[in-house]
Amino acid sequence: xxxxxxxxxxxxxxxxxxxxxxxxxxxxxxxxxxxxxxxxxxxxxxxxxxxxxxxxxxxxxxxxxxxxxxxxxxxxxxxxxxxxxxxxxxxxxxxxxxxxxxxxxxxxxxxxxxxxxxxxxxxxxxxxxxxxxxxxxxxxxxxxxxxxxxxxxxxxxxxxxxxxxxxxxxxxxxxxxxxxxxxxxxxxxxxxxxxxxxxxxxxxxxxxxxxxxxxxxxxxxxxxxxxxxxxxxxxxxxxxxxxxxxxxxxxxxxxxxxxxxxxxxxxxxxxxxxxxxxxxxxxxxxxxxxxxxxxxxxxxxxxxxxxxxxxxxxxxxxxxxxxxxxxxxxxxxxxxxxxxxxxxxxxxxxxxxxxxxxxxxxxxxxxxxxxxxxxxxxxxxxxxxxxxxxxxxxxxxxxxxxxxxxxxxxxxxxxxxxxxxxxxxxxxxxxxxxxxxxxxxxxxxxxxxxx
Ligand SMILES: Nc1ncnc2c1ncn2[C@@H]1O[C@H](COP(=O)(O)OP(=O)(O)OP(=O)(O)O)[C@@H](O)[C@H]1O
Ligand SMILES: [Mg+2]
Ligand SMILES: [Zn+2]
Numbered sequence: 001x002x003x004x005x006x007x008x009x010x011x012x013x014x015x016x017x018x019x020x021x022x023x024x025x026x027x028x029x030x031x032x033x034x035x036x037x038x039x040x041x042x043x044x045x046x047x048x049x050x051x052x053x054x055x056x057x058x059x060x061x062x063x064x065x066x067x068x069x070x071x072x073x074x075x076x077x078x079x080x081x082x083x084x085x086x087x088x089x090x091x092x093x094x095x096x097x098x099x100x101x102x103x104x105x106x107x108x109x110x111x112x113x114x115x116x117x118x119x120x121x122x123x124x125x126x127x128x129x130x131x132x133x134x135x136x137x138x139x140x141x142x143x144x145x146x147x148x149x150x151x152x153x154x155x156x157x158x159x160x161x162x163x164x165x166x167x168x169x170x171x172x173x174x175x176x177x178x179x180x181x182x183x184x185x186x187x188x189x190x191x192x193x194x195x196x197x198x199x200x201x202x203x204x205x206x207x208x209x210x211x212x213x214x215x216x217x218x219x220x221x222x223x224x225x226x227x228x229x230x231x232x233x234x235x236x237x238x239x240x241x242x243x244x245x246x247x248x249x250x251x252x253x254x255x256x257x258x259x260x261x262x263x264x265x266x267x268x269x270x271x272x273x274x275x276x277x278x279x280x281x282x283x284x285x286x287x288x289x290x291x292x293x294x295x296x297x298x299x300x301x302x303x304x305x306x307x308x309x310x311x312x313x314x315x316x317x318x319x320x321x322x323x324x325x326x327x328x329x330x331x332x333x334x335x336x337x338x339x340x341x342x343x344x345x346x347x348x349x350x351x352x353x354x355x356x357x358x359x360x361x362x363x364x365x366x367x368x369x370x371x372x373x374x375x376x377x378x379x380x381x382x383x384x385x386x387x388x389x390x391x392x393x394x395x396x397x398x399x400x401x402x403x404x405x406x407x408x409x410x411x412x413x414x415x416x417x418x419x420x421x422x423x424x425x426x427x428x429x430x431x432x433x434x435x436x437x438x439x440x441x442x443x444x445x446x447x448x449x450x451x
Contacts, residue, residue, distance in 0.1 A: 017238075018231035021203055022064050022095040026081060029061045029068065030227070031195035035186045036065070040081035042184075043072050048079055049184045051156050051165040053141075055172035056188025059228025062168040065188070066137045067093060069166055070103045074131035089131050102131035108143040117144070117151035124155055124163055133164045141167035142174035149176045156182050190225030193217075193322055199227065200234055209238060210245025214260075214324040218248075221301070222255050258290060258298040264330060267302060270346060270374055271338045273392075278371050282364075292363035296354050296370070303347040309335035310343055339395065341387035346374045348384065 023029045026036040035054075042048060052069065054062040068083075071093040075083035083090045092100040099105075106120065120136065128134040138144065144152070156165055156179050167175060167183060175183075191199075197220050204211050219237065223230025233255070237246050240254065252259050262281060269277035285295045305323070308315050309331060315321040316328050323331055335343070353370035357363045 016232065017203060017207075017235045018059075018228045019095075021231065023061065023068065024071075024085070024095050025083065026065070026068055026072070029065055030199055031191045032061055032065070032188050035188055039065075039069065039186065043069075043079045043081040046079060048073070048164075050159045050163065051179075051183040052167065053172060053175060053180060053183035053185045054166065054168045054188060055185065056170065057190050057226060058170055059226035059230075060188045060191055061227065062170075062188055063137075063139055064095075065186075066139070066166040066168050067095070067103075067105075070100075070135045070137060070164075073133050073135060073164060074100065074102065078132060100131060102128040102133065103135045103137065105137045105139060107139050108148075109140045112140075112144040112148050114145060114147035114151050117148040121151060121155050125160060127162050132162075134162050135164045135166065137166045137168065139168045141169040142171035144175075146176070149179055153178055191223075191227050191230070193220050193225075194319060196220045196223060196225070196227065196230050197322055200230060203231070203234065204246070207238070209241065211241075212246060212248040212251075214248045214327070215246050215251045217322050217324065218251050218255055218257055220322070222257075256291070256294055258285065258295050260327065262288075262295075263298060263302045264334070266299065266371075267306070267334050267338070270371075271334065271342075273375060275372075275375050278375060279368065282368055282371060285367075286364055292367040293354065293357050296350055296357060296367055300347060300350045300354065303343055303350065305331065306335045306338060307340065307343045307347060310338070310340040337395075339388070339391035341384055341391050345384040345388050349373045 026040050029036050052066075054066055056062055071083045071090060072081060073079045074089040074093065076087040076089065077084050078089075083093075085091075085094070089100055089102075091097055093103060104120075104123075106116070124134065124136070126134070153176075155163070159165070165183070167179075169175060172180065172185065172187070197216050200216055200219055201213075215237070219230060219233050222233050237251055237254065240250065241247070249259075251257075262284065266278055266281040269275075269281060282295075286292065305321055308321055312318075312320055313332075316323050316332075338346075349370050353366055353373075357366050360366050
């Protein structure tokens with residue numbers, strides 16, 4: 001690490017990023033405004049319920065928010081949406097603070113039994129020691145047993161005025177209905193990619209680490225909408241970085257992603273109807289030790305991006321797609337070269353193929369078969385395939401003579417045919433004439449009016 005970041009380097013070793021950057025106020029909880037806004041409103045108007053239920057996927061801020069709510073309730077200025085941060089209670093309940101005896105966190109995974117619930121019931125009647133409220137945060141609430149919930153029922157129904165409950169869980173349906181109906185339920189959501197990207201970028205800057213911006217979408221994707229997972233991945237990349245910071249090639253390798261250039265290669269080969277190039281790419285994937293499933297998933301992701309791009313030409317500038325600046329041109333060209341119908345069809349084939357790949361004994365074979373299918377729109381007569389063929393014809397019309405095109409029968413290709421891996425009578429259909437034409441980014445994308 002560079003000398004100036006030695007100190008952050010040390011701190012990093014002590015504390016995982018997801019703990020170091022735990023939000024301390026609702027304002028710092030990202031991407032959950034649909035939850036934090038009404039909560040802040042309730043706090044400022046003083047309409048406080050006695051029980052809350054925070055549900056949602058892993059690592060999206062439930063436990064953090066439960067602690068923030070407790071902090072907001074017990075601040076000397078509270079209940080307030082903006083805890084002062086300096087009173088005894090706020091200091092104790094800060095993310096790095098020692099905690100307060102009036103805010104009791106119970107991990108139901110290990111303390112969800114009926115005895116624990118009875119124990120809680122007895123203690124709950126004692127007034128808070130220092131704070132305004134006595135607050136129970138019951139984390140992983142889905143792990144509370146049926147009898148445990150029953151033992152709590154009375155208390156949650158008619159709690160003494162000093163008592164508050166905050167249940168946090170990934171599985172709200174496992175919280176018995178009689179309790180759930182007594183709570184205000186706030187459903188958290190997966191972190192939106194754009195929000196996660198912003199957060200990771202901020203954290204890397206705060207840590208003073210150099211990084212290739214192309215790494216960010218990779219990390220965000222690998223985190224799959226969980227802020228905690230995303231930050232853990234970032235931690236790992238940081239740990240493996242040297243003076244040059246976080247590099248794209250290393251991130252790709254570590255996260256097991258397919259290098260963008262390999263995806264470019266195969267997408268271009270599909271667009272060109274160049275079977276040889278497609279199977280060369282597949283071979284390189286396997287030779288490179290990549291998992292066929294992973295490659296197919298990455299390919300599907302790429303097609304998805306291209307579909308969005310073909311349908312919404314300004315998707316990148318409007319933030320609908322997260323594409324590093326140096327990739328914009330290449331992707332835009334790919335989208336217009338392939339056309340919407342062909343892209344959609346390819347995505348459908350790969351998506352269906354991915355389902356079949358689950359547990360398959362020869363995923364490579366399936367990968368190759370699905371590539372062959374994508375290569376041969378002529379083999380199918382469904383609507384999408386026909387549209388894909390039409391697109392190819394249209395885009396090739398400038399180079400090709402029309403009369404030939406009107407004939408329904410298969411015809412010889414104009415350029416030498418690349419190797420065809422699958423023999424199929426229908427395969428002899430026109431091999432993408434447009435594909436042989438030089439790439440023309442200015443070419444309009446396929447007719448998006450198609451459903
Ligand atoms: N909405 C968010 N905004 C910013 N950071 C977040 C957010 N959600 C989670 N994090 C990060 O992830 C870490 C873990 O979050 P938290 O413990 O609140 O998740 P959780 O929803 O309770 O997850 P789990 O269901 O696994 O218990 C936080 O310390 C923080 O670094
Ligand atoms: Mg939690
Ligand atoms: Zn305070």
